[in-house]
Amino acid sequence: MPTALVTGITGQDGSYLAQLLLKKGYRVIGVARRSSTVNYERIQHLLDDITVVQGDLQDQGSLLTLLEEYEPTEVYNLAAQSFVPTSWSQPALTGDVTALGVTRILEAIRFVNPKIRFYQASSSEMFGKVMEVPQNEETPFYPRSPYGVAKVYGHWITVNYRESFGIFAASGILFNHESPRRGLEFVTRKISDGVAKIKLGVTKELRLGNLDAQRDWGFAGDYVHAMWLMLQQATPDNYVIGMGETHSVREFCEIAFSHVGLDYKDFVVVDEKYYRPAEVDLLISDPSKARAQLKWEPSVTFNELVKMMVDSDLARLKK
Numbered sequence: 001m002p003t004a005l006v007t008g009i010t011g012q013d014g015s016y017l018a019q020l021l022l023k024k025g026y027r028v029i030g031v032a033r034r035s036s037t038v039n040y041e042r043i044q045h046l047l048d049d050i051t052v053v054q055g056d057l058q059d060q061g062s063l064l065t066l067l068e069e070y071e072p073t074e075v076y077n078l079a080a081q082s083f084v085p086t087s088w089s090q091p092a093l094t095g096d097v098t099a100l101g102v103t104r105i106l107e108a109i110r111f112v113n114p115k116i117r118f119y120q121a122s123s124s125e126m127f128g129k130v131m132e133v134p135q136n137e138e139t140p141f142y143p144r145s146p147y148g149v150a151k152v153y154g155h156w157i158t159v160n161y162r163e164s165f166g167i168f169a170a171s172g173i174l175f176n177h178e179s180p181r182r183g184l185e186f187v188t189r190k191i192s193d194g195v196a197k198i199k200l201g202v203t204k205e206l207r208l209g210n211l212d213a214q215r216d217w218g219f220a221g222d223y224v225h226a227m228w229l230m231l232q233q234a235t236p237d238n239y240v241i242g243m244g245e246t247h248s249v250r251e252f253c254e255i256a257f258s259h260v261g262l263d264y265k266d267f268v269v270v271d272e273k274y275y276r277p278a279e280v281d282l283l284i285s286d287p288s289k290a291r292a293q294l295k296w297e298p299s300v301t302f303n304e305l306v307k308m309m310v311d312s313d314l315a316r317l318k319k
């Protein structure tokens, strides 16, 4: 039975990837960092089928021990300090986890078993102030936040361990992907949760930042499939994963509010508190390489995604 070790198991992608790997017959070892209260909400339904172990990307020894003990054939590095605004208030921590953490896990692979296949969760935030439209695997990076800078490091150290040590190390440059399991601080979930609360009369307004920012949003369940496909190829490579279309935050609001019969203009308040020191104005992917080589196709459209998230928050809050 193949064994996959997944860092970031308690996160959005960790939960969807674990589900997919179980379906494919893997033994799944999920790495969670120690906290004073457990935060297993996203993997509650999987706890009988996966093994959750303690480890931290800031702790080299824990990563070495886990690889020795569980002998994975594949490692998916999904753990990160992943929220862009926090990367300005905690830039050094973001660098330590999101950048150096990648080196620590690659070093563990190099020492314990260089045959392990490795997936790095790279990000479209690396394109930042975009140098071309749309963005593909060859587009130069211009990160606009400590998070983006850390992800550029993670990407290049992955490429370097591939080229220097022959490790099967793939980098998936994923554009924004969302779901009902998305963290409440990210804009899509903040909107779907806000819409549900307004519809149910729990609150009267939704305070947001830059409504003109444009993102290429897809469904997380589709994107974890691309991660797995990257590790099944004959050779490791870099792949852009996205929908190939872009929408503004305003458009997300329009669809989400109108889905419950409301007009976003009556409830959304722009609050400069949510503006960023430097903005990523426009992201749009060119995923043609992934479509041709991985045969990857998304199954959920942008409109379906927005409605899925609003419906899920409505159902959750009604309970």
Ligand code: NAP
Pocket: 007, 008, 009, 010, 011, 012, 013, 014, 031, 032, 033, 035, 039, 055, 056, 057, 058, 077, 078, 079, 080, 081, 082, 083, 097, 121, 122, 123, 124, 173, 174, 175, 176, 177, 178, 183
């Ligand atoms: P997420 O929900 O924020 O999950 C991040 C995970 O990392 C959580 O399980 C978190 O644990 C864990 N983590 C944080 N610091 C850690 C540490 N020091 N040691 C071990 N684990 C740690 O993020 P996501 O949306 O699932 O994204 C998964 C990965 O893809 C991240 O690397 C993210 O940067 C990247 N990415 C995401 C997107 C997207 O649109 N979602 C796009 C491109 C790339 P706790 O639960 O304990 O906090």
Ligand code: G4F
Pocket: 082, 083, 084, 122, 123, 124, 125, 174, 175, 176, 177, 185, 186, 187, 188, 190, 207, 208, 209, 210, 211, 213, 214, 215, 249, 274, 275, 276, 279, 280, 283
């Ligand atoms: O939802 P966001 O916080 O996601 P962001 O910054 O694009 O980052 C996410 O996607 C990346 C992939 O490109 C990942 F690598 C990263 O880990 C994370 O998952 O913000 C999206 C846009 C921004 O332009 C922001 O300025 O929405 C705008 N926005 C407007 N009002 C807001 C708000 N963002 C948040 N979080 N909260 C607001 O109130």
